[in-house]
Amino acid sequence: MTKHDRYQTDILGEDYQQARLNFPDDYEGQVTATLVRKKANTPTQKAVLYIHGFIDYFFQTEMAEQFNQHGFDFYALDLRKYGRSHLPHQQFYNVRELTEYDAEITEALAMIAQEGHDAVLLSGHSTGGLITTLYAAHHPNHALIKALWVNSPFYDFNMHPIKKKLALPSLSRIAKLCPNLKLPSELNKWYVPSLHQSLKGEWDFNLGWKPKSYPWVRLSFIRAIFEAQKEIHHGVSLSIPILVMHSDRSTHPKKWHLDAQSSDIVLDVKHIAHYAQKIQGDVTLCDIKKGLHDLVLSEKSVREQVYRQLFAWLQQKGV
Template sequence: MNAHAPHYQADILGQGYEQATLNFPDDYEGQVIATLVRKKASQPTSKAVLYIHGFIDYFFQTEMAEQFNQHGFDFYALDLRKYGRSILPHQKYYNVRDLSEYDAEIDQALKIIAAEGHDALLLCGHSTGGLTTTLYAAHHANHPLIKALWVNSPFYDFNMNPVKRALGIPQISKLAKKFPNLKFPSELNKWYTTSLHQDLKGEWNFNLDWKKTRYPMVYISFIRTIYEAQKEIHRGVKIDVPVLVMHSHQTQNPKKWGKAAQRSDVILGVKDIQKYAKKIQGDVTIQSIKNGLHDLVLSEKPARDQVYQQLFQWLNSKGL
């Protein structure tokens, strides 16, 4: 397949959404693919967006895509290898040993987007995708296409007891070098997916095989991957395009279902996000979203309206 001319077919999200399979060399599990999804704006445009999802996630946020379309951007999203549309029968879900494994699909997606007539791109990512895109932007200074970075609740640190974080994570990370497939309790809040899905207590429809309600155990190779990537963020990276970091106004860890689960980040610590966003060298704007969920664009309507208003205002101020 020519990287510049992918074969698109209809996507599961319906009218206007198309997907193309991207192929890569085999890795430690065998065959590897990623999936590029696109939805074009109603008028031809040279501006585009590339969105990268988070952990235990895939692209389904159609309202976000359509907001970008309405503001004159062609929208693209990747389902990374071993996630969502890209999972293959022989693969372990979400299995990664180095965050730079994802560079291959980001590189290829950017080549395709450029070949499809775009010269200005907003790179954006949510959670683990926010960590991935921050490092990608830092490692690809002066990229001809990337003009700005928007991260939605980026995974800049583990949200856990500080002693456990300081002592436990480095030890687990060391162990993962030899035993990548060992599992460890994930400690993910059980109410998060419940707060989102329309059949549970939310307003969105998505595939519960691809974005699971519970994920009690995590491969320690994933912990090592994140820990190694976060070390770079903690030292402070330099980014040569404007950066917008958004997060909820509060973190909660509710044990019971209630308002806290619907109006706060129950996955990451917002103080950690703020702390490490301030360490990024460059033109960085940090914004707090009142009552935002971990994935801010899936929050209740007043919160996500605020997200889009502030995002497009910021893009406009940066000439995008």
């Protein structure tokens, strides 16, 4: 099969194509991931590879269009067991080590190179921000990756310090024996309702892939995140410039409040900033006033600021 034969029209329409990536079976059986692309109107050797967050998938078409308009071919991965890549025998979002995702990131980058690109901006939102930061740290001087942009990266759990210090190490140990044991997720119930156009937001996405609520989380996911965050907390080193973006504030609405549409209600932005500053290398921090957890889903004037800051930074870094 040639590189061109691998693509077919994506669910987002004719301007988007998707390619199925196949990998060796894991503890649940068959494994696939999905690479989605949207080419710029004029040929370019620059590309972006975007990795979504937890309980998520790629649907942010405005972001893809922004990159196209600025001379980038856009690519996004739906990781294994997420969105387009979920198979009937799989538990959604089930992972035991974040490095399981290295296979699809590496394959996607190889395909991007085969398609004529020599410079890639690696990008990730939330859990995707944690994944991409560690991927960049583990692959220094990668021939293709020239910069990293992370959008509200999941560098620390948003929970009480005592609970974090005492409970997380114990839960991580238990997860080795009981990976599928479930605990309350503690995700703010207003996050997805603040986004979806059928609820209180402006965006259209598949509520089967990014559900309105997700009350339980597997211990395996908690362990995977906890172990990965240890590296961030100790201070990883990057050989490429990184732009770390987050909202200017976090809130915790218990009932519906407009804070849900003007702040991060998932992570603590102070944690993001604190651990971003532990990264060794060329690090730029940028807080976005009234930004949501996924900054590119914020209200129009806010996300316009996100793109202005992002593309100005890329220009400054020569990417």
